[in-house]
Amino acid sequence: MDITGILVVAAGVFAIAGVLWYFFGERTAVAAREGARGVQEVKITVKGGYTPDVVVVKQGRPVRLEFYRDETSSCSEQVVFGDFGIARDLPAFRTTPVEFIPDRPGEFTFTCGMNMLRGKLVVEPA
Numbered sequence: 653m654d655i656t657g658i659l660v661v662a663a664g665v666f667a668i669a670g671v672l673w674y675f676f677g678e679r680t681a682v683a684a685r686e687g688a689r690g691v692q693e694v695k696i697t698v699k700g701g702y703t704p705d706v707v708v709v710k711q712g713r714p715v716r717l718e719f720y721r722d723e724t725s726s727c728s729e730q731v732v733f734g735d736f737g738i739a740r741d742l743p744a745f746r747t748t749p750v751e752f753i754p755d756r757p758g759e760f761t762f763t764c765g766m767n768m769l770r771g772k773l774v775v776e777p778a
């Protein structure tokens with residue numbers, strides 16, 4: 653293989669790694685900040701996905717996730733926390749709070765109403 657061939661293969665490997673990272677990599681994990689009254693608060697932007705898409709909170713303390721939906725795509729018009737029995741409509745270009753108390757530790761997926769967009773709530777044991 654000459655140098656051009658090696659470069660082509662290397663570029664291909666980088667491209668594939670990039671695609672895998674884009675689809676499967678965990679991009680942003682954010683720990684909740686404790687605000688007034690001990691509420692764990694995180695702002696999440698909804699635009700073709702959730703940013704951050706990994707949110708870390710502590711068990712047994714109230715959580716307030718503020719979803720700002722920065723698009724009109726119908727895909728993201730609802731957010732669902734199946735494990736906690738929560739489904740909320742997210743009006744476009746507004747902030748919608750989702751409040752609950754994570755009563756058990758673990759990793760819980762939250763999704764859009766169609767189960768396409770995905771994020772993860774990590775509840776650390778108290």
Ligand SMILES: [Cu+2]
Binds near residue numbers: 764765766
């Ligand atoms: Cu969707």
